[in-house]
Amino acid sequence: MPETVTDQAVLAELDRILAEVIGDDLLLDGPLTMTTSFDADLQLESIEFVALAEKLLETYGQQVDFVAWMAGMELDQIIALTVGDVVSFVVGSLAHA
Numbered sequence: 001m002p003e004t005v006t007d008q009a010v011l012a013e014l015d016r017i018l019a020e021v022i023g024d025d026l027l028l029d030g031p032l033t034m035t036t037s038f039d040a041d042l043q044l045e046s047i048e049f050v051a052l053a054e055k056l057l058e059t060y061g062q063q064v065d066f067v068a069w070m071a072g073m074e075l076d077q078i079i080a081l082t083v084g085d086v087v088s089f090v091v092g093s094l095a096h097a
Contacts, residue, residue, distance in 0.1 A: 004095075005090070005091055005094045005095075006091070007034070007087050007088070007091055010087045010090045010091055011032065011033075011034065011083065011087050013059060014032065014083060014086060014087060014090075015031075015032040017052065017055040017056065017059065018032065018042070018052070020055065021048050021051045021052050021055060022042065022044070022048060032083055033083065033084075034082065034083055034084030034087060035082055035083070035084060036082060036083040036084075037080070037081070037082050037083075038081045038082070038083070038086075039079045039080070039081070049070070052066065053066040053067050053070075056090065060090060060093070060094060061097075063093050063094060063096070063097035064089075064090050064093045064094065065093070066086075066089070069089055
């Protein structure tokens with residue numbers, strides 16, 4: 001893994017992971033972007049969030065603790081989550097690792 005992980009690299013990896021987690025249902029009106037919403041755009045179910053957390057752990061290791069990060073949020077914050085929020089979390093977690 002490179003020393004510095006960029007937003008674009010994480011976005012591309014997240015696109016791949018979400019395609020695995022959601023499958024053929026990941027048919028957006030365009031490419032996955034930083035403003036794509038997990039609720040409104042992707043309609044991610046709670047079980048898919050669990051799968052996403054597992055894939056992030058497999059991909060980036062223990063320093064990207066998605067479950068603990070989400071556990072600190074209110075429900076409305078989770079509903080409002082965007083792909084950009086997760087990208088920033090991953091990049092920030094790896095920068096402090």
